[in-house]
Amino acid sequence: MRPSVLHRQNRPWHNLVAPFKPLTKSSWSYIYWFPTVFVVSYYFYNIKIVSGRSMQPTLNPDSSLWRDVGLFNRYAIHTKLEFKRGDIVALRSPEDPTRVLVKRIVALAGDRVTTLPPYPDPVILVPQGKAWIEGDEPFHSDDSNRFGPVPLSLIESRLVAVVWPPSRFGHLYRPTSVDQDTSTPHKHSAYRLAMAELERQRWRNNRVTVVPRSLP
Amino acid sequence: MSGPSMLPTLAASGEVVVEDRLSLRLNPASLARGDLIVVRSPIDPTAIVCKRVIGLPGDVVCVDPTGLKAPSTEHVLVPKGHVWICGDNMTHSRDSRDYGPVPIALIRSKLFARVLPLKDRIIFRNPMRVLD
Numbered sequence: 001m002r003p004s005v006l007h008r009q010n011r012p013w014h015n016l017v018a019p020f021k022p023l024t025k026s027s028w029s030y031i032y033w034f035p036t037v038f039v040v041s042y043y044f045y046n047i048k049i050v051s052g053r054s055m056q057p058t059l060n061p062d063s064s065l066w067r068d069v070g071l072f073n074r075y076a077i078h079t080k081l082e083f084k085r086g087d088i089v090a091l092r093s094p095e096d097p098t099r100v101l102v103k104r105i106v107a108l109a110g111d112r113v114t115t116l117p118p119y120p121d122p123v124i125l126v127p128q129g130k131a132w133i134e135g136d137e138p139f140h141s142d143d144s145n146r147f148g149p150v151p152l153s154l155i156e157s158r159l160v161a162v163v164w165p166p167s168r169f170g171h172l173y174r175p176t177s178v179d180q181d182t183s184t185p186h187k188h189s190a191y192r193l194a195m196a197e198l199e200r201q202r203w204r205n206n207r208v209t210v211v212p213r214s215l216p
Numbered sequence: 217m218s219g220p221s222m223l224p225t226l227a228a229s230g231e232v233v234v235e236d237r238l239s240l241r242l243n244p245a246s247l248a249r250g251d252l253i254v255v256r257s258p259i260d261p262t263a264i265v266c267k268r269v270i271g272l273p274g275d276v277v278c279v280d281p282t283g284l285k286a287p288s289t290e291h292v293l294v295p296k297g298h299v300w301i302c303g304d305n306m307t308h309s310r311d312s313r314d315y316g317p318v319p320i321a322l323i324r325s326k327l328f329a330r331v332l333p334l335k336d337r338i339i340f341r342n343p344m345r346v347l348d
Contacts, residue, residue, distance in 0.1 A: 081261055092321035095297040097244070129259035151258035153322055 044075050046157065048090060050102050054135030054142060055088070058172070058197075059102065059162070069164035070102070072157035083108060083131060083152060085208070086201070088159040088172070091133065094147050102159065103143050107132040107208045109152075114207040119145045131155070132208075136200065221309035222266060225252070225340075232332035233266075235325040247272070247299070247320070250344030252327040255301065258315050264324060267311050271300030273320075282306050285313045292317075299323070 040046075050059050050068045059068045072090055076082045083089075085105055093099040107113045109128045115121060116138050126132050130149035135141025144150060161170045220228040235254050239246055247253070249269055257263035271277035271294040279286040284307065294300050298317035303309025312318060329339040 092319070093297070094319035094321065095295075097297060097319065097321035097323075127259075129257070129261065151256075151319070151322065152261040153256040153258060154319060155261075 042074060043078060044073075045160070046072050046074060047163065048072055048100070048102070048157075053140040054137055055102060055104070056137040056140070058088070058104075058136045064165060064168060066165040068162050068168060071160045071163050073160045074157045076158050077155055078157075081152075082158075083155065085111075085205075085210075089133070089155050090157045090159070091150060091155040093142070094150055094154060095142075100156070101133075101142065103133040103135050103141070104204075105131050105155075106134045106144075106204055107210075110211050110213055112209040112211060116145045119148070124149070129153075134204070217266065221303035221305050221311070222252075222268075223305040223308075225268075225304045226266070226330070230333070231330055231336075233330045234328045236328040237325040240323060240326060244320075247323070247326075248342055248344070249275075250342045252340050253301070254324045254327060255318055256322045256324055258318050258322060265311075266327065267301035267303050267309070269299050270302045270312070271317075273298060275300070280306075280313050297321075 048070055050070055053060060056062070059070070077089070083105060085108060087105045088102060089105055090100050090102050093101050107126050108131050109126050111126050111132070113124050113126060113132050115124055116134075124132075126149045130151055132144045132149050134143045134145065138145070159172065161172055162168050217226050217231045217233055218229045226233070247269065249272060251269045252266065253269055254264055254266050257265050273294050273296050275294045276291050277294055277300045278288065279290045279292055281288050292300070294317050298319050300312045300317050302311045302313065327340050329337070331337055
């Protein structure tokens with residue numbers, strides 16, 4: 001008998017593995033890269049598509065045809081545990097464990113917040129280990145004004161920048177001051193948008209009283 | 217494991233337990249009253265706590281039958297998406313009686329078994345019985 005016939009037919013397990021062989025050949029690269037991708041997305045950075053109106057006009061404005069795709073930083077939250085007021089974060093919803101919300105941290109533990117309807121109390125002191133989160137669009141937002149302060153442990157990652165659509169690339173305006181450039185006409189749309197963002201930030205910050213905490 | 221809040225089920229220190237992370241991810245509905253669960257602390261983002269599930273969403277739970285932290289007639293309705301947890305050692309446990317119902321998203325895993333010390337090895341079973 002020819003050696004090649006011996007080769008195939010005297011190994012019965014070949015018949016079991018043979019149908020799967022094309023599968024493993026093409027998916028080997030998936031198996032190979034899966035641990036790296038998993039570690040990077042769980043411990044460092046990952047990408048999420050943001051849907052909904054609750055963060056308008058910062059994210060998903062009506063002027064954009066696409067839903068914003070954002071780059072989220074896991075390292076800052078999971079490892080460094082850095083929570084700052086004004087950060088846009090992704091967190092698990094306390095009402096529905098399968099939903100991820102993207103909202104802004106308005107106040108941290110120890111601060112007093114003037115709440116918006118439908119919250120029952122007009123002013124609240126945020127308890128230890130919790131944060132007050134709000135969406136930038138108060139009417140369409142499912143946030144702390146509905147379910148109260150959320151535990152910091154629910155927060156998963158922090159938004160770094162918007163990566164899609166290209167026209168909104170990097171759009172996370174953090175206005176601390178507006179350039180008083182008198183040569184630019186004040187009707188320029190960038191100036192108006194910047195002023196509007198500054199106004200919103202001031203309105204948010206006015207509702208939060210940061211109680212100074214004595215250092216140990 | 218450390219801490220006296222789960223005596224006599226779990227000792228205050230020196231025990232090693234195995235947690236089961238997969239069954240709650242594959243079947244979230246398998247969370248039952250009486251399960252031992254590991255939860256990320258709602259008051260401290262760095263801490264994890266091990267307690268027992270007493271109430272599921274929609275249950276009316278007696279806040280503190282011992283009367284230590286609340287009058288024993290006080291009851292609470294567990295809101296949607298939350299569970300009520302309680303330590304087995306109710307005199308020395310900081311649990312839902314202190315910080316209220318805990319969101320289900322904070323649950324990390326169920327406790328599967330204790331492996332050390334070897335003489336006390338056991339697979340944890342749900343001890344709840346419904347009284348009619």
